[in-house]
Amino acid sequence: MVPSDDPAATAAPDTPDAPDAPRSGPALREAAESHLRALAGEHARLREDQWTAIAALVEGRRRALVVQRTGWGKSAVYFVATALRRAQGAGPTVIISPLLALMRNQIAAAERAGIRARTVNSSNTAEWDEAYAAIEAGEVDVILVSPERLNSPDFRDRALPRLAAGAGLVVVDEAHCVSDWGHDFRPDYRRIRTLLRELPAGIPVLATTATANARVTRDVAEQLGAGDGEEPLVLRGALDRESLRLAAVELPDGASRWSWLAQYLPELPGSGIIYTLTVAAAEETAAFLAECGYEVRSYTGRTEPEERRRAEEELLGNKVKALVATSALGMGFDKPDLGFVVHMGAPQSPISYYQQVGRAGRGVESAEAILLPGREDREIWAYFAGLSFPAEETVRRALSALREAGGPVSLPRLETEVDLGRSRLEQMLKVLDVDGAVRRVRGGWEATGEPWAYDAERYRAVAAAREREQQAMLDYIGHGGCRMEFLRRQLDDPEAAPCGRCDNCTGRGWSADVDADRRRAAAAHLDRPGVPVAPRRQWPTGMAALGVQASGKIPDGQRAAEGRALARLTDIGWGTALRRLLADGAPDAPVDDTAFKAVVDVLAAWPWERRPVGVVAMPSRTRPAMIADLASRLSRVGRLAPVGTLAYTDPDGPGPRRHNSAQRLASVWKALEVPDQVRGALAALDGPVLLVDDHTDTGWTFAVAARLLKEAGAQEVLPLALASTS
Structure with a gap:
């Protein structure tokens, strides 16, 4: 048995200051197995790649990239490695983690195993000083940090150097976000390269993801090796999800998709997630299903943090049939018995789709993953396509405005000089920050004076890659062969093969028939x-x-x-x-x-x-x-x-x-x-x-x-x- 990414624990790990902590060989393997059993139960056993990664981190103090399917047990690697490193007297593990939902899951898993975890993110600023004091007192084994904190001036300049210098292990979760070739690139993640370059020698680093094709894997591995003479260890496994039953149901319009959902939702196992492409669609769909008598909640970037936490808890406790969510409920949310994922509209890439359906079926034998594509999907993709990197003239104008100011410039003030919306302007500045051209400081942003080149060829190549991903998603919808094999090939999985479970492999798809009364009700709501x-x-x-x-x-x-x-x-x-x-x-x-x-x-x-x-x-x-x-x-x-x-x-x-x-x-x-x-x-x-x-x-x-x-x-x-x- 091996754990999911949210392993349950039945016992506490060794204390951090154990004097006879094993450092190598069979004794280290046995200690690792013992910690795994504390995380995942008495019958748990390490996968060979899990052990290879743990040994590389703990024994070899190496840098490793683990690309494995969701549910494989990537978090078990860093929790077990943390327990072993702490037993050797090393400092706490620093985990850079992208979502609050993921942080809550990880902290809960760690605490069940006796690993003391704290988090530093935008929602708990009042607790930061307490967390730092606990770290300095040796009372913390794991500190989870959101990537946005990496460029908060106070955290970057005061707290981060102390954490990094004293870390026993650094973990980069959802590491595909480091690469702008990835489906979910985030500029804040690119600062990790600078962090890794400045780490003291001998601090092992682990990067994990389930959604990296060959190109993204190479890019992340290259960045992972920054500042370290040794090539990082790359462990890439097969990406099949043996519990998932993939299907697609093509329906003529939004009313038909809503009525289909209302009709077939009772047949879907357990509780699950219904993904939509927009905030408005999530809120509308949740309202319609609630009118139909279903216990559902919407979950979007517009949902208040406390309301998000309640929604997550209700889904984890099976108190709702589904959360109707945007990608805000994405990476890292872990509910082992999640029974289904339905998409009301297709994501822009098969890789993103693979990641989202991977929320289901981690701890159950069978789970449903159903795509209900919409004819308007391409229009919505096009609507959001304007978030690409701005034209060179716009970027140069921003750099010029910062240089001429001679001091920090706030985002509102910079908007008077640069015609970009607030979020896109900030995104551009984050990229320039990583490139060394600007720096975030108290009071806003300032130019560094460092030379900077507009990499038009790369930006065009990334945009072209996004277009290919969209076409691949359209190909998936109409694909007549195995759906899981198609997704695995998009991720360059060399072991991709027919799954024998999807609608095309079995010849047993979901019906596209909808009840006329339900369709009329859906049309009236729309x-x-x-x-x-x-x-x-x-x-x-x-x-x-x-x-x-x-x-x-x-x-x-x-x-x-x-x-x-x-x-x-x-x-x-x-x-x-x-x-x-x-x-x-x-x-x-x-x-x-x-x-x-x-x-x-x-x-x-x-x-x-x-x-x-x-x-x-x-x-x-x-x-x-x-x-x-x-x-x-x-x-x-x-x-x-x-x-x-x-x-x-x-x-x-x-x-x-x-x-x-x-x-x-x-x-x-x-x-x-x-x-x-x-x-x-x-x-x-x-x-x-x-x-x-x-x-x-x-x-x-x-x-x-x-x-x-x-x-x-x-x-x-x-x-x-x-x-x-x-």
Whole structure:
């Protein structure tokens, strides 16, 4: 027997200061087996590759990369090695771990085996000093650190050097994140290369992952060897998951997928995870299944930390049938008896899909992994494709702004200089930090003055690799051969062979038939229109640098009320239609009657304090006919006064669409004006006005327009858009 990645323990390991701790040979192997039994039960035995890795770390003080399937027992390697190293008098193990869910699982596993573990991450900053004191007192065997901490100035400059210098073992979990060729590259992970280069001699290093193809494996191994003369040991095993039964069910639309899920969910074993591609889809799917009587919870990057913990505990305790989740519930979440994973929409790569289905079936003989691809999947992939590394001109502008500042620059201040959204700007700076061109310090970021080259060829190659992965995922959906073999070949598994378990191998797939009543219920839920559009309440920082005299809180007399949109562009219901309606190159034409009726339904369900009495249209260079017609029809149907259309001060309008708050606000601040006829119409109204646009993203166009309208006499402004991107 060998443990899963969350081994159960039945006894405590040796004490850290055992005077007769074995250091080599058969005695070390027996001690390792003893610690494994403490982790995983009396019948547990080490796999040969587990022992090879442990011996290399403990006896050889080497660096090792372990690429093994999920559930193989990678965490057993570093927990057993930790116990052995501590018994030899070495310092604690430092584990760089990507997700809080993974940290909680690992700490629970370690504590059950008597290994004392603490964590340092963004959710427990109040406990950091206590953790450091416990480490210095020798009361901690394992310290888990999130990769983001590696570049927190305080942690990087004060705590990390002490931890690294005194570590008995350094572990890099989910090591594929180190490589930008990997499916889940994270810039924070690339700092690990610097950490490894600066480690004192003799500190062993272990990197683990289940999702690295040959190219990623080579890249990670190369980085793992940074600063060490000896080539790292690479242990790569077969990646079959003998408990998984893979299947795909192609259905015509979102309503059919929802109704299929509601119909067949009771037939899926135990409890599981339902993955979606977007936050909106996770929340909508969870709401629909709850209406159908199922105990489910949504779990996304928008879920509050405490709510996440409760959701994880409910799934671990089988108190819910499923968590409906984005990839926020991904790497490392360990529930050995997880019975199924269903995907409502295909991930962008087979490797990512392999990783996510690997959450199921770790401790049970059979588990279901079912893909329900959507026709809109490629549109959603394209929507998120803009997160690639920025163009060289944009990067150079950021470097120039940092050099010219002569000191730390905050992200909000840098946004006034560089037209990137907050998250993408920060992602770019992290890459530049790893490349040595910038450095994060107290108060923001600063340029280092080191030379830097834009590696356009590599960025293009990575983008091309992402496109190949997407095509491979489409090939998987239509694949007629063994599905597990297909995934294993994507991971360059030399032992890939037909599994004999998937729908194609057995010829027994899931039915695509759905109950007509369930489909009608699903369609009705999907067709419910309307999402809130929160008003902007605070002007961005540093706007004076862009010639905009606005700062602090937006006064009530200038602020829009909460608005509404027909749907989010990422929704699986109306979002699908809106992505096509508002796509680049789509014709400027009135919305069809179905969409217009949905907008009217949004108005009917809007719980405003005062009903609007007039309609104002936003100006547009790309869709003037669509917006003007929508405003006119709403005026007639709702018996609202046609106030008119705002105007641009320049025929070119605000120019190209901007990506962050500061740049967008600056572009629209002086671009809009209220024509005299609109002012006159407002003066005759006693009540709020609707402000109609095609879509809203940053919210600043609505904010500026509302300010102008209220200054021109509007009592209240109610923004209404066809689509929202938030």
